[in-house]
Amino acid sequence: IVVLLATLLCAAAAVASSWEDDNLHHHGGHKSGRCVRRCEDRPWHQRPRCLEQCREEEREKRQERSRHEADDRSGKGSSEDEREREQEKEEKDRRPYVFDRRSFRRVVRSEQGSLRVLRPFDEVSRLLRGIRDYRVAVLEANPRSFVVPSHTDAHCICYVAEGEGVVTTIENGERRSYTIKQGHVFVAPAGAVTYLANTDGRKKLVITKILHTISVPGEFQ
Numbered sequence: 001i002v003v004l005l006a007t008l009l010c011a012a013a014a015v016a017s018s019w020e021d022d023n024l025h026h027h028g029g030h031k032s033g034r035c036v037r038r039c040e041d042r043p044w045h046q047r048p049r050c051l052e053q054c055r056e057e058e059r060e061k062r063q064e065r066s067r068h069e070a071d072d073r074s075g076k077g078s079s080e081d082e083r084e085r086e087q088e089k090e091e092k093d094r095r096p097y098v099f100d101r102r103s104f105r106r107v108v109r110s111e112q113g114s115l116r117v118l119r120p121f122d123e124v125s126r127l128l129r130g131i132r133d134y135r136v137a138v139l140e141a142n143p144r145s146f147v148v149p150s151h152t153d154a155h156c157i158c159y160v161a162e163g164e165g166v167v168t169t170i171e172n173g174e175r176r177s178y179t180i181k182q183g184h185v186f187v188a189p190a191g192a193v194t195y196l197a198n199t200d201g202r203k204k205l206v207i208t209k210i211l212h213t214i215s216v217p218g219e220f221q
Contacts, residue, residue, distance in 0.1 A: 096125030112145035120218035154220040163205035167196040
């Protein structure tokens with residue numbers, strides 16, 4: 001019995017020593033070494049369970065460290081994305097009066113042309129709240145095309161940016177027709193029926209419009 005007990009104690013001590021050395025070599029953790037040393041002070045029949053608990057604690061700590069590192073990387077990426085968005089916003093705030101083609105939304109499109117509308121000014125920048133009742137639109141009509149009669153619930157000042165044609169407005173039963181070309185300006189009051197034709201066989205007729213909304217600020221039908 002004495003020999004058996006001595007053999008078991010030696011085996012347990014060897015296992016504990018081997019596990020401690022391996023832990024210290026691979027993980028460099030003084031905490032895991034202390035855990036193993038605590039196991040050596042336990043009765044021989046409790047040491048295997050104690051060593052298993054040390055392994056579980058070390059495994060949990062490694063998993064927790066991995067989660068923290070992943071969170072740190074994710075947080076860093078989010079911070080960089082947020083900084084980029086802030087920089088873009090600041091850039092837009094510094095240039096709130098510049099609009100390119102992508103700033104317009106196409107509301108009508110056909111083989112003969114299109115109508116594009118700029119977003120409401122107060123959605124672009126707080127600096128433009130004073131003109132929120134106004135909208136900007138661009139009408140493009142292909143050569144030899146006809147724009148059917150229509151009307152809007154907004155006063156319209158129209159500038160002929162390119163091409164030439166004929167425009168007709170009907171207001172209170174009175175019909176007026178004008179020959180228009182690049183550089184001309186004409187007015188279409190809210191509710192007036194307007195239609196036009198591109199009389200050029202080669203060029204587009206491009207008309208830019210400033211719309212003054214009369215019902216809901218910045219909205220028109």
